[in-house]
Every structure is written in structure tokens, then in C-alpha cells.
Amino acid sequence: MQNIYSNIINFNKKSLSKIIKILRNNDLVALPTETVYGLAANAYSSLAIKRIYRIKNRPKKNPLIVHYFSLKQASKDIIFTKEFLILYKKFCPGPITFILNKKKSSKIKKEVSAGLSSVAIRFPSNQILREIMRNLDFPLAMPSANKSGKVSPTHIEHVIKDFDKKIEIVNGGRSKIGLESTVVDLTKKIKILRPGSILLEEIQKVLKKKIRVSKNTKILKSPGMTKSHYSPGIPIKLNVKKPLKNSAFIVIGKNYDSGKNIFNLSKKSDLNEAARNLYKTFIKIKNKNYKKISVMKIPNFGLGVAINDRLKKAANNGS
Numbered sequence: 001m002q003n004i005y006s007n008i009i010n011f012n013k014k015s016l017s018k019i020i021k022i023l024r025n026n027d028l029v030a031l032p033t034e035t036v037y038g039l040a041a042n043a044y045s046s047l048a049i050k051r052i053y054r055i056k057n058r059p060k061k062n063p064l065i066v067h068y069f070s071l072k073q074a075s076k077d078i079i080f081t082k083e084f085l086i087l088y089k090k091f092c093p094g095p096i097t098f099i100l101n102k103k104k105s106s107k108i109k110k111e112v113s114a115g116l117s118s119v120a121i122r123f124p125s126n127q128i129l130r131e132i133m134r135n136l137d138f139p140l141a142m143p144s145a146n147k148s149g150k151v152s153p154t155h156i157e158h159v160i161k162d163f164d165k166k167i168e169i170v171n172g173g174r175s176k177i178g179l180e181s182t183v184v185d186l187t188k189k190i191k192i193l194r195p196g197s198i199l200l201e202e203i204q205k206v207l208k209k210k211i212r213v214s215k216n217t218k219i220l221k222s223p224g225m226t227k228s229h230y231s232p233g234i235p236i237k238l239n240v241k242k243p244l245k246n247s248a249f250i251v252i253g254k255n256y257d258s259g260k261n262i263f264n265l266s267k268k269s270d271l272n273e274a275a276r277n278l279y280k281t282f283i284k285i286k287n288k289n290y291k292k293i294s295v296m297k298i299p300n301f302g303l304g305v306a307i308n309d310r311l312k313k314a315a316n317n318g319s
């Protein structure tokens with residue numbers, strides 16, 4: 001793609017110093033992660049954090065995830081638990097977020113976690129992001145790089161759409177996973193707050209015990225589970241069997257050729273591919289000016305669980 005936008009940064013040695021400068025200056029920059037694009041800021045700076053809330057128009061009560069390069073760096077701020085270390089060893093760096101308690105001496109600003117004593121932390125695997133974090137002496141608070149209530153961006157074009165030229169964006173190509181990280185609360189009885197590509201079954205297997213999954217999608221301690229998230233902004237109907245008139249129809253599998261009104265997430269019924277395409281498809285449909293979306297039943301195993309979770313939240317909010 002020709003780089004026609006002046007605020008898109010291609011990653012190299014020279015731009016690395018520019019990105020570091022922006023972050024040290026407590027300014028914002030959009031960065032690629034393996035899940036979705038994030039909007040990064042110095043987690044040790046109140047000013048930088050306030051900038052995130054302002055530009056996203058994010059409710060102050062919705063806490064951010066703090067992203068670390070290494071366990072050593074995180075150990076300065078966070079109280080580790082036995083289960084955390086087991087999960088870290090198995091899945092990190094990778095698409096999983098842990099809710100843990102902060103140390104008294106933690107330098108994470110209170111604005112990051114909306115005044116809670118717990119904080120969400122993650123160790124992303126994207127190589128560009130890791131190279132940037134390796135060169136910083138502070139962790140990055142990073143929500144998804146979209147306006148509050150909109151779907152998370154999986155391509156730089158989506159970030160541009162929400163923020164125009166207000167921020168610099170580091171180009172990392174399309175997001176590998178396409179759905180946000182799995183969120184696991186480790187502060188009390190372990191619970192999955194948000195399903196993602198690290199599956200419940202995998203977590204249960206390494207911890208050798210049953211784990212609860214948050215069912216309540218409305219009132220929850222993780223505001224990301226509330227209905228104001230993940231919405232393309234038009235009504236969505238789920239478990240639809242046939243295309244409806246004047247409605248975009250999201251499908252999966254070989255029974256549907258991509259015809260008019262049909263948007264196939266994966267012709268070969270690959271749920272990883274479907275996850276990668278979900279948000280892009282929402283945005284495509286919105287851009288084509290459809291006023292309604294219907295979705296066929298999506299298998300509820302593997303990444304299908306996370307896809308169905310996001311679809312349900314989008315459907316809750318679709319007006």
C-alpha cells in the first residue's frame with residue numbers, strides 16, 4: 001500500500017528513536033500488537049494517561065491494561081501469585097491479560113486502573129512492539145486504538161478512521177489474531193472476564209483445575225464486559241438462518257459464496273481466520289451503508305467462543 005498518510009510510521013532504526021521520543025514526551029502513539037492495535041502511553045505518567053482517556057472519550061471508570069516487556073520489569077509494580085507464574089511461563093509473551101494486585105511501591109499511576117487496587121497486565125508478543133518496549137524504562141498503558149464504544153482496529157486504516165491525523169501510527173500490517181486478549185482475574189477465585197484466543201480449556205489444563213467464566217455481560221467489574229463495547233453502531237441479529245432483506249449477512253463456511261449482502265468470515269470454516277476478519281467485516285459493512293447486520297450461528301468452540309462473546313456484546317448495543 002502506498003503510504004499517503006503523513007502520520008504513519010514504518011518501523012526501522014530511525015523511526016524507533018522517534019517513537020521512543022514521543023512516548024518519553026508523554027504523548028500517544030498507536031502501536032501494533034498481536035491481538036489488535038493499541039493506543040500507547042507511559043503508564044508512569046498521569047498526563048499521558050489523561051491524554052488516552054480524553055482522545056478515546058473513554059469513561060474514567062474503565063481501567064487500562066499495562067503492557068510490560070519482561071517479568072522483571074513487572075515485578076517492580078505487581079504482586080505475583082503462583083498461578084500467575086504458571087500461566088506466564090506457558091503463554092507469555094502472548095495474548096493473555098492478568099488482573100493482579102499492585103505493590104504499594106508501584107509506579108503505575110492511579111488513573112490507569114480507575115482507582116482500583118488491582119491492575120491488568122499483559123506481555124504482548126508482537127515483535128515491533130517488543131522492540132519498542134525493550135528500549136523504554138516504563139511500561140505502556142494501552143487500550144485498543146479506537147474511540148470508546150467502537151470496535152477494535154485490526155488495520156491501520158481503522159485507526160486512521162477514528163483518530164484521523166491526531167496521532168502517529170506505527171504500521172505493523174494486519175493484526176495476527178484480530179480479537180482482544182483473554183482477560184483472567186487472579187485477584188480472588190480465578191475467573192475469565194473476557195474470552196480470547198488463549199482458551200478456557202488451555203488455562204484449565206495448565207492450572208489443573210476448573211476455572212469460572214464470567215457470564216454476566218451487563219454489570220461487571222470489568223467494564224470492558226459492558227454493553228457499550230465492541231459495537232459497529234448498527235443493529236445486529238444473531239443466529240439467523242437465511243439472508244434478510246436489506247441486511248448484511250455475516251456467514252462462515254463453504255455453503256455461502258460471497259454474493260451481494262453476504263460477508264463470509266472464513267469459507268473454509270477456520271475460526272482463527274474468522275476471528276481475524278470479524279472487526280474488519282463490521283467496518284466494511286458500516287462503510288457500505290447497511291443499516292442492519294444479521295449473523296448466522298457461529299460454532300461455539302475454540303476461538304468461536306470469543307467470536308460469539310463479541311457478537312453478543314455488539315448485538316446488545318446495536319442501535
Ligand code: TXA
Pocket residue numbers: 033035036037038039062063064065097099113116118119120122124142143144145179180181183193194221222223224225
Ligand atoms: O488485546 C488487548 O487486550 C488489547 C491490546 C491493545 O493489548 N487491549 C485492550 O484494551 O483490549 P481495552 O482497554 O480495550 O480493554 C481492556 C479490558 C477492559 O475490558 C477493562 O475493563 C479490563 O480490561 N480491565 C482493565 N483493568 C482491569 C481491572 N483492574 N479489573 C478488571 N478489568 C480490568
Ligand code: MG
Pocket residue numbers: 143144152
Ligand atoms: Mg477496547
